[in-house]
Amino acid sequence: MPTASDIKGTRASAGVRWLVPAKVVVFIAMLYPLARLVLLGATGGLGANPIEFITRSTGLWTLVYLCITLAVTPVRRMTGVAALLRFRRMIGLFAFFFAVLHFTTYIWFDKWFDVAAMLKDIGKRPFITVGFAAFVLLIPLAVTSPKVMVRKLGRRWQTLHRTIYLIAALAILHFWWMKAGKHDFELPKIYGSIVIVLLGWRAIAWLRTRIKRA
Numbered sequence: 001m002p003t004a005s006d007i008k009g010t011r012a013s014a015g016v017r018w019l020v021p022a023k024v025v026v027f028i029a030m031l032y033p034l035a036r037l038v039l040l041g042a043t044g045g046l047g048a049n050p051i052e053f054i055t056r057s058t059g060l061w062t063l064v065y066l067c068i069t070l071a072v073t074p075v076r077r078m079t080g081v082a083a084l085l086r087f088r089r090m091i092g093l094f095a096f097f098f099a100v101l102h103f104t105t106y107i108w109f110d111k112w113f114d115v116a117a118m119l120k121d122i123g124k125r126p127f128i129t130v131g132f133a134a135f136v137l138l139i140p141l142a143v144t145s146p147k148v149m150v151r152k153l154g155r156r157w158q159t160l161h162r163t164i165y166l167i168a169a170l171a172i173l174h175f176w177w178m179k180a181g182k183h184d185f186e187l188p189k190i191y192g193s194i195v196i197v198l199l200g201w202r203a204i205a206w207l208r209t210r211i212k213r214a
């Protein structure tokens with residue numbers, strides 16, 4: 001007869017067996033935007049302004065991955081699939097990875113580390129400062145993402161990682177402001193609505209627990 005701990009162990013290993021290939025699949029899928037850029041670059045498909053193409057693509061994918069990271073908790077609560085939480089860190093780190101690519105494309109390939117040129121550009125396009133603020137705020141979240149840091153920081157980890165809400169809001173402001181110069185609000189409106197829904201869901205969940213406690 002298997003003991004309770006045997007059953008528990010079997011369940012855990014079954015979970016792990018399912019989780020590892022799933023994580024590999026998600027990891028490979030999340031590399032798609034980079035693979036696409038590499039393929040387009042190799043086949044001359046990046047258009048007349050490849051730097052602009054790469055900046056825009058990496059910026060948009062940073063935002064997409066930020067939204068997916070924010071969506072994990074609500075989707076987990078709605079579906080009851082607790083394993084979804086196991087993917088959150090990886091998706092968040094992908095958001096950071098694309099933010100690094102986005103930032104590097106700008107300071108390296110667009111501005112060639114020319115600080116004067118960057119300052120002039122920021123003067124002309126202040127939305128860049130907002131993007132920079134979002135990027136700087138992402139750094140501590142990426143640095144403290146390993147499990148060992150979660151344990152080390154305890155409750156402070158959760159407080160720190162709440163900055164993701166501010167980062168998402170700054171990312172939308174950055175996007176909106178950038179597109180304002182072109183009077184093209186279609187995508188900022190879509191992503192803005194997604195972020196409002198995701199942050200609104202959290203605000204309601206927070207209010208509910210407050211009311212319950214009271």
Ligand code: HEM
Binds near residue numbers: 133
């Ligand atoms: C979390 C951080 C960031 C996010 C989520 C983000 C997101 C975006 C998005 C969605 C776009 C528009 C893409 C499109 O046109 O479809 C964009 C454009 C842009 N971003 Fe960011 N960004 C971030 C940080 C930064 C940083 C740190 C810089 C530079 C210091 C930067 C510089 C730019 C520039 C220059 C453009 C416009 C490119 C053009 O003129 O076509 N962004 N970003």
